[in-house]
Amino acid sequence: xxxxxxxxxxxxxxxxxxxxxxxxxxxxxxxxxxxxxxxxxxxxxxxxxxxxxxxxxxxxxxxxxxxxxxxxxxxxxxxxxxxxxxxxxxxxxxxxxxxxxxxxxxxxxxxxxxxxxxxxxxxxxxxxxx
Numbered sequence: 001x002x003x004x005x006x007x008x009x010x011x012x013x014x015x016x017x018x019x020x021x022x023x024x025x026x027x028x029x030x031x032x033x034x035x036x037x038x039x040x041x042x043x044x045x046x047x048x049x050x051x052x053x054x055x056x057x058x059x060x061x062x063x064x065x066x067x068x069x070x071x072x073x074x075x076x077x078x079x080x081x082x083x084x085x086x087x088x089x090x091x092x093x094x095x096x097x098x099x100x101x102x103x104x105x106x107x108x109x110x111x112x113x114x115x116x117x118x119x120x121x122x123x124x125x126x127x128x129x130x
Contacts, residue, residue: 014102017095024092027085028114042076089119096123 003011049069056062092115099105100123107127110120120126 013098017099017102020088020091020095021099024088024096025113025115027088037075037079039076039079042072042079045072046076093119093123096120097125100125 046069049065049072053062053065053069056065096110096115100110107120107125110125111117
């Protein structure tokens, strides 16, 4: 039996909401308090490590720096994939309430996941549903 256009539209909406929420939560996971880790800073770190590795005479220290460089490159890939955090947050704010209602996600669960209270307020998710 074929799906109705309404059913297809509802499925597409659910996928959009899920992607927006997932990407925002991933972006939150990449952020840390203090000095933000930006792609530019990670590129600088990789370049500095490459210079230090080539100048290092101790092979064990050079090996450890190579691992740090590999980790920094992986972090750079994640940071570049996350893109503009403000855009992720805007998409989250647009879709989070509907997603939350559909999935039964409480305010408390969002807060435990690291979503700031002001973002939840802008998304229309209130404390009344803990």
